[in-house]
Amino acid sequence: MAGAPVKLGSILSFCVVFYAIFYRKDNFEDGRLSPVKEHLLYLENENKVGSGTHQPKVALGYGACHDLFVNATSLLNPRDLKGAPEHFNEISSKDEFLKSFTYFFKHGAAAERFMSNSALYDELVEQSLKLPDTRWAIGGNAPLMANRFHLEGWKVLLGAKMSKKLKSYIPKDIEIVGDNGNEEVKDDIHMILEYRADEKFGEYKSPRANRYIMHNDENNPLLTSLEKLGEHLITFSPNLLVISGLQMMDNFPFKQGDKDLRAERLELVKEQILSQPVNTLAHFEMASYVDLELLLHLTTKVLPFVDSVGMNEQELSNLNSVLEYGKVMVVADSNPRVATALDQMRKTFQLIRQKNTDNGSKRKLTRIHVHTLAYQAILTVKGSHWKRTKAAAAKASLTAHRYVCNSKNIALDKCKLLLDDSFSTTTDDNNNSRVFFEATEPVACWDEVLDNDEVDICVAPVLICTEAQLTAGAGDNISAAGLVLQVEK
Ligand SMILES: *[C@@H]1O[C@H](CO)[C@@H](O)[C@H](O)[C@H]1NC(C)=O
Numbered sequence: 295m296a297g298a299p300v301k302l303g304s305i306l307s308f309c310v311v312f313y314a315i316f317y318r319k320d321n322f323e324d325g326r327l328s329p330v331k332e333h334l335l336y337l338e339n340e341n342k343v344g345s346g347t348h349q350p351k352v353a354l355g356y357g358a359c360h361d362l363f364v365n366a367t368s369l370l371n372p373r374d375l376k377g378a379p380e381h382f383n384e385i386s387s388k389d390e391f392l393k394s395f396t397y398f399f400k401h402g403a404a405a406e407r408f409m410s411n412s413a414l415y416d417e418l419v420e421q422s423l424k425l426p427d428t429r430w431a432i433g434g435n436a437p438l439m440a441n442r443f444h445l446e447g448w449k450v451l452l453g454a455k456m457s458k459k460l461k462s463y464i465p466k467d468i469e470i471v472g473d474n475g476n477e478e479v480k481d482d483i484h485m486i487l488e489y490r491a492d493e494k495f496g497e498y499k500s501p502r503a504n505r506y507i508m509h510n511d512e513n514n515p516l517l518t519s520l521e522k523l524g525e526h527l528i529t530f531s532p533n534l535l536v537i538s539g540l541q542m543m544d545n546f547p548f549k550q551g552d553k554d555l556r557a558e559r560l561e562l563v564k565e566q567i568l569s570q571p572v573n574t575l576a577h578f579e580m581a582s583y584v585d586l587e588l589l590l591h592l593t594t595k596v597l598p599f600v601d602s603v604g605m606n607e608q609e610l611s612n613l614n615s616v617l618e619y620g621k622v623m624v625v626a627d628s629n630p631r632v633a634t635a636l637d638q639m640r641k642t643f644q645l646i647r648q649k650n651t652d653n654g655s656k657r658k659l660t661r662i663h664v665h666t667l668a669y670q671a672i673l674t675v676k677g678s679h680w681k682r683t684k685a686a687a688a689k690a691s692l693t694a695h696r697y698v699c700n701s702k703n704i705a706l707d708k709c710k711l712l713l714d715d716s717f718s719t720t721t722d723d724n725n726n727s728r729v730f731f732e733a734t735e736p737v738a739c740w741d742e743v744l745d746n747d748e749v750d751i752c753v754a755p756v757l758i759c760t761e762a763q764l765t766a767g768a769g770d771n772i773s774a775a776g777l778v779l780q781v782e783k
């Protein structure tokens with residue numbers, strides 16, 4: 295659950311590098327950059343929340359991990375590869391590990407795999423620690439989002455079982471619940487095996503920079519902090535509950551005979567959401583899932599019961615595909631047209647709304663946030679609890695830039711816009727509705743009727759950072775930044 299790698303990391307890093315190379319030259323010629331920046335900042339400044347007595351409260355689950363960033367080609371020796379690269383759902387031996395790694399390396403594709411062989415896993419961690427460039431960081435969607443809410447002045451409750459050491463990465467004001475206080479906790483470690491574009495591994499060459507993530511989690515797949523979080527929710531009484539980290543259950547060997555532990559745990563997630571009064575808004579943070587059974591569980595146990603969903607373009611295509619066709623979509627267009635993403639958002643909205651009805655849910659989906667390299671799109675139902683959609687889209691956009699450039703200031707010579715001067719709002723050939731993108735009014739918002747409700751859709755361009763410093767954790771920062779302005783205490 296390396297936060298980012300799971301999320302938009304890989305695609306983003308590739309694209310950012312790509313655009314950095316190809317679009318540097320005409321940066322300065324884009325007269326839109328300066329007014330776009332000024333107006334996005336204006337929207338952000340005009341809409342501050344989370345100070346003084348108006349401090350809103352957020353509770354986040356589940357889990358945390360210690361990310362170990364490792365140079366993949368330094369750790370592994372291509373001569374150990376016996377046979378052709380191959381893909382496995384889970385890894386149990388060094389042989390499989392090398393084949394699996396090489397398979398994704400030669401495609402430059404992001405992957406996240408569970409390693410069932412703990413002894414081998416520990417050995418690899420030990421070897422990694424001997425390499426000079428290996429570094430630690432805190433990982434997991436819940437802690438990364440928690441930090442962002444805290445930074446924005448919220449009161450934060452985090453459900454995660456973590457060691458004292460890992461807790462030291464989290465600001466003191468954030469209340470962490472998950473263990474019973476005196477137990478010795480062993481953190482789940484995620485190995486983030488990084489490689490650059492054009493690196494060589496034996497006879498193979500990576501077409502682009504990416505990372506292969508491996509985990510051997512014990513706590514995260516079981517959502518071990520769920521019960522403790524539940525106890526604290528009663529008195530904490532959050533304005534917003536964020537459900538994330540469920541992708542750690544992907545491909546985890548849960549079944550023992552007829553018993554399906556995963557379905558049981560997810561049933562408890564559902565109950566946790568239902569235990570909250572309806573004026574506590576519930577948000578589900580999507581992630582990169584490949585296990586169809588798990589995805590189908592999400593469509594019956596989580597999605598019908600939340601008010602909001604956040605995701606990147608890959609996750610949107612996958613979710614849409616699962617809801618519409620019952621099929622996983624492993625890779626999608628990494629830079630979709632606005633019209634395509636909006637159509638998928640509409641479809642996803644309607645399909646989840648149908649589930650709200652079928653399952654007699656007290657909550658209805660009223661918000662979808664999709665973040666892509668080029669733009670942020672937020673759909674909210676008018677008259678729902680979600681406020682300031684326009685400013686939220688602007689803030690998410692600024693956060694995307696700041697995160698990737700690793701700088702609070704936005705330098706125009708490091709910015710690039712990918713949106714054209716206008717875009718279609720739908721791919722429907724019979725409908726030529728277009729939105730004109732004005733540099734002095736960069737966040738375009740309009741109304742539509744969907745599922746008999748009036749919705750407000752806002753699209754903000756991203757000032758894409760052309761000099762990428764960081765990509766890990768971007769999705770978590772962006773999603774949290776979008777939520778920050780939308781909840782009224
Ligand atoms: C890994 O190490 C090799 C050899 O030092 C270097 O060329 C490569 O750039 C490193 N890769 C990453 C992702 O740091």
Ligand SMILES: *[C@@H]1O[C@H](CO)[C@@H](O)[C@H](O)[C@H]1NC(C)=O
Pocket residue numbers: 594595652653
């Ligand atoms: C939700 O609705 C679907 C389809 O009608 C049904 O199969 C499923 O059992 C329901 N789940 C719950 C938790 O009510």
Ligand SMILES: *[C@@H]1O[C@H](CO)[C@@H](O)[C@H](O)[C@H]1NC(C)=O
Pocket residue numbers: 719720725726727741742743
């Ligand atoms: C065209 O699409 C927009 C959504 O972008 C919708 O609001 C509008 O009703 C559509 N018009 C027609 C004629 O279908």
Ligand SMILES: CC(=O)N[C@H]1CO[C@H](CO)[C@@H](O)[C@@H]1O
Pocket residue numbers: 437438439440441442445693696697698700701771
């Ligand atoms: C640029 C940016 O917004 N980065 C923030 C992402 O979130 C972490 C907290 O998780 C902050 O420390 C970063 O400053």
